[in-house]
């Protein structure tokens with residue numbers, strides 16, 4: 001089916017030569033065409049440009065959709081979420097208001113372990129239904145590609161259960177879903193730390209690999225969780241099973257996560273709220289995308305990742321929601337873009353690149369997603385007529401996502 005969208009007020013995130021990521025000063029370039037058309041066929045973008053250059057005879061569409069000045073942007077790509085979880089943890093939210101820190105809650109056996117207890121008793125179907133609702137909500141908010149992690153199972157049986165739920169979401173949603181094995185999120189209650197690390201390396205990774213349930217491997221490499229040495233061993237085992245690293249690094253301390261990630265050719269290192277300048281130097285010249293999660297700093301009242309410093313050092317950055325029950329129960333990428341501008345001091349263009357092209361890169365999808373380019377999958381959202389790009393992060397609670405198009409269909 002060939003469709004032509006006409007009279008687009010602003011067509012944002014266009015690329016004539018498509019790139020896999022943008023870095024440093026390029027991050028401030030988010031190209032637009034004003035008064036534009038967009039042609040899509042069989043789920044892919046086939047042409048775009050100014051209305052003045054449109055020849056309907058050449059395009060010969062089966063359907064013409066007049067957008068009357070509405071604007072079109074590439075769908076958000078969210079490269080770090082934990083949306084498969086059971087129940088909720090608003091009790092800890094109140095504990096934090098009363099003064100407990102995220103680490104104290106974890107030390108008292110709460111946090112991730114609370115979610116693991118709830119997940120253990122929930123059926124696979126109910127887990128799927130809860131996760132499906134969250135996925136559907138973020139899709140309506142404009143997310144077109146999403147990474148989802150395991151990590152609330154913390155034993156072989158429940159980690160596999162989570163990964164099967166992620167596979168079912170992938171098979172049933174029009175969003176593009178990628179899957180990450182995060183057995184090393186915390187130590188399961190029935191194991192000692194050492195026992196659990198051996199279980200991950202000797203049983204969990206091989207079984208996940210044999211069943212091909214994960215594209216990537218993650219480790220919570222941080223103070224109080226897993227050390228860089230343990231992380232290295234887990235990542236090396238993951239690599240043998242074809243899982244490239246995307247790791248949690250330097251959220252709670254500058255504890256060596258960036259170094260171990262880059263040394264193992266991680267696709268991304270995520271969080272970085274406690275990263276120092278040494279970490280920036282390690283990332284320079286690497287293939288690893290630093291991915292920052294401003295929703296987590298907001299929700300936990302934690303330091304903000306040094307995003308501005310990274311861009312000024314020539315790095316590209318991505319943003320993600322980190323949607324999870326403990327440190328940020330929201331997957332609203334438009335709000336993440338606003339936080340990136342307001343709190344990380346990114347320009348609107350930089351924040352939009354961080355939430356589209358660079359975040360597609362951070363899940364290995366930027367050849368096919370993350371911008372409006374000929375040949376890419378037709379994933380985009382439509383907003384009402386807006387005065388400029390900057391209006392998107394500026395209008396920080398206005399629901400601007402009016403229509404969602406995925407794989408060339410309005411969903």
Ligand code: NIG
Nearest residue numbers: 111112220322324325326327
């Ligand atoms: O990315 N930092 C580690 N893991 C999650 C939080 C998980 C939870 O608290 O349930 C995060 O913030």
Ligand code: FE
Nearest residue numbers: 080082248322
């Ligand atoms: Fe996370």
